[in-house]
Amino acid sequence: METRANHFIVGAFVLGLIAAAFGFVHWMGRQDLTADVTRYRILFHGSVAGLRPAGDVLFNGIKVGKIDTVAIYAPDPRQSEVMVSVQKGVPVREDSLASIAQVGITGLSAVQISAGTPNQPLATIKQKNGFADIKTNAALSGSVMDAMPELLANVNAFFVRLNQLVASNEDTLQKSLASLASFTAVLDSNKDELDKTLKNVNAITESFRTAAARLQSTIERIDSDLSEDDESIVVQAKKTMVALRGIAEKLNQTIDGNAEKLTQTATHSFQELAQLAKDGRRVVRGLDRLLEKVDRDPQSLLFGSTTVKPYQPQ
Template sequence: MTTEAKVGAFVLGCFAILAFTIIYLLNVQMSGGKVPYKTYLRYAGGLEPGAPVLFGGITVGKVKTVHPASADPTKIEISLDVKEGTPLNEKSIAKLGIVSVMSGAALSITTGSNEAKRLPPGSDIPSREEASLDEIAGKMATVADNADGLITQARGELQGITGDAHALLANLNTMTGKPNQEKIQAVLDNVNGLLATEGPKIDRLTDQLNTLTEHADATIQNVNGTVADTREPLRKDLAELQVTLQQAKALLGDMQVVIRANDYKIDDTVENLRVATDNLDQLTDSLKQRPWSLIRIKQPKEREVPHQ
């Protein structure tokens, strides 16, 4: 074997080893460290096996299978594998998405909440349906139908508004026509004539008002001086009045103390007055019944009636 042949065989062997290594690493990367999950949608939107799985916009895996669910054929079961360590949680939502405008469909998963519990491998990811192109087209058709009716209605209302605008313009033209202009000019002429005639009187009134204002200023100055002169005596009087009120308050307090200290004496005096009043009433009754008791101690004997 020549040297060239040996070199060629060595180069081919190196390429073969390099290709094997690359393929092995790719297989390890694609097969190792993957965690399976499932989700269910009613509309797959052209999602196919091998489509990327996005978590918060980051590619974390691929769609494995897409087929109707065996338990409920009205739902599409989507199996997917994501990288180990992807923080899927109970608040994560799976929905249809796209990587770019020119690319195909993808499965997009929201990040959910950091406080939510992590989903174990093999569990179902909650899903949310997105509006399909057919639904969007149907809504647009409905909007278009409604728009036709609105346009027709608006056209009729615009015609009415146009007629009202024409009537308004006609009224404005009538109001600003030559007859009204002549009347306005006559009013302005009268005002100018009035100003020219009454101008001297207005000037005299203005002078009188100025004089009155000066007198009013002088009066206000006099009032201010009077207030300033009487302010200090008023303050002194108020201070003395306040002292007098405090003394009266103290006197009332002392009187209350004296009255409270002599309550029992007052009660005794009242009781004695009551007893004296009762005795006086009894004495009065006794005098009414026996007026002679004021002169004699004993009652006189009754006089005998003489016998015939």
């Protein structure tokens, strides 16, 4: 009995020493950790799903600390209180903002702290509580995390429907792929003929374009020639008419000025002169009508009249 009691005492003493050693190491570690970090409080509005104690705290994407606690904020249950420890020397400023950042696809999240403006003062630590407050970016904290489950559900539903669609149309897709492969093979085997056909089509198109340009040029030249001919004919006709009018006027003046002498000396010739005057006036009227016709239809001098004769019943 005495030997067994000694072994029990020795074992208990050894276990006590081991427990004391672990406690001392843990206490020293907490003392060192507390001495080298600054504590901050963050009040998040909405969901903080994915945050857990010992989670990461990031500053511009760099790990600078850890999450201490995640709890409901007692004065306002709509908010969540997250206490974090950040390494000393990290410049958390008054306008720095905290948000929830997704870490991979595991569903875990981290606290992301922005750098803020360099000329702003550092966040002030309250002497009473021993921590400073960091404002939150409401646009990036709760809304994105709340929408993430719904987004993942929609993505999952999309892939499920896609798999069902592919499975139900597998035969059709295989036939379509086979037809596409056959069509590609035909094109590949006849690529020389296809190149020739395309070149011929391009040549025909170019020929049509050249012919159209030549036809347009010919039509413009014909219009120009006809216009010049019409103008020259009209000018010549007008000059002739002016000359004939001058002759007629001189003839009338001669007849009027010498009518009495002609009556005395050549009474028998008066009728012939009168007839000549009438003929001259008739010629003048005919030339007037000709000039009017030329003004209305100049091309009739070159191609004849285009007037359609009236129908004469048999």
